[in-house]
Amino acid sequence: xxxxxxxxxxxxxxxxxxxxxxxxxxxxxxxxxxxxxxxxxxxxxxxxxxxxxxxxxxxxxxxxxxxxxxxxxxxxxxxxxxxxxxxxxxxxxxxxxxxxxxxxxxxxxxxxxxxxxxxxxxxxxxxxxxxxxxxxxxxxxxxxxxxxxxxxxxxxxxxxxxxxxxxxxxxxxxxxxxxxx
Numbered sequence: 001x002x003x004x005x006x007x008x009x010x011x012x013x014x015x016x017x018x019x020x021x022x023x024x025x026x027x028x029x030x031x032x033x034x035x036x037x038x039x040x041x042x043x044x045x046x047x048x049x050x051x052x053x054x055x056x057x058x059x060x061x062x063x064x065x066x067x068x069x070x071x072x073x074x075x076x077x078x079x080x081x082x083x084x085x086x087x088x089x090x091x092x093x094x095x096x097x098x099x100x101x102x103x104x105x106x107x108x109x110x111x112x113x114x115x116x117x118x119x120x121x122x123x124x125x126x127x128x129x130x131x132x133x134x135x136x137x138x139x140x141x142x143x144x145x146x147x148x149x150x151x152x153x154x155x156x157x158x159x160x161x162x163x164x165x166x167x168x169x170x171x172x173x174x175x176x177x178x179x180x181x
Contacts, residue, residue: 013054020046045080049073056116064179065118068172072125075165076104088158089139090148099138100162103131107166118177122170129166132159 024042027034034042056069079100082088089096107128114120136159139145145155 016050020050041084045077049077059116060118060176062118062176062179064172064176065121068118068121068125068169068176071165071169071172072107072121072128075128075162075169076107079104079162082158086149088150089145089155094145094148096139096144099135100132103128103135103162103166106131118173118180122173122177125166125170125173129163129170132163132166135159136163 023046024039026032027038027042053069053073057066060066079088083097083100084092086092087094087097088100107124110124110127111121114124136156139152139155139159143152146152150158
């Protein structure tokens with residue numbers, strides 16, 4: 001039998017997954033030139049992010065931990081989505097954008113290494129922020145994105161934004177770790 005907490009989560013789950021489905025309909029209704037592959041990619045990334053968040057919610061009742069996961073997932077999602085749509089360093093086809101997958105890989109590997117415990121997750125998200133800054137330094141040193149939109153100041157602002165969101169996630173995980181004990 002489902003616990004009271006599990007029964008109470010059903011409306012939120014329906015809203016979350018229903019909202020995700022609605023997001024997939026927007027390009028169709030709006031007449032965006034998406035291919036079937038675009039829809040499959042979007043559905044896969046939404047399922048991955050949503051499923052991961054559901055696992056985190058089931059794993060921990062700690063609100064700080066859940067918030068840390070939500071911020072980390074949103075950061076990773078936006079990095080992939082923006083790079084796939086228009087690119088951060090130049091256009092979406094610029095191979096320099098692949099460095100951002102390395103940032104996400106550091107966050108994921110750090111989380112796995114920490115066995116998804118709050119204190120370790122805080123360190124993993126801090127490492128991801130550091131990796132994001134390294135990407136910015138590489139872009140600065142080599143002038144990557146200087147001649148393409150969003151141009152150099154925009155590239156650094158976006159990278160700075162993402163570094164700050166990784167740090168926000170780290171802070172939330174640190175709060176979760178302190179709350180535990």
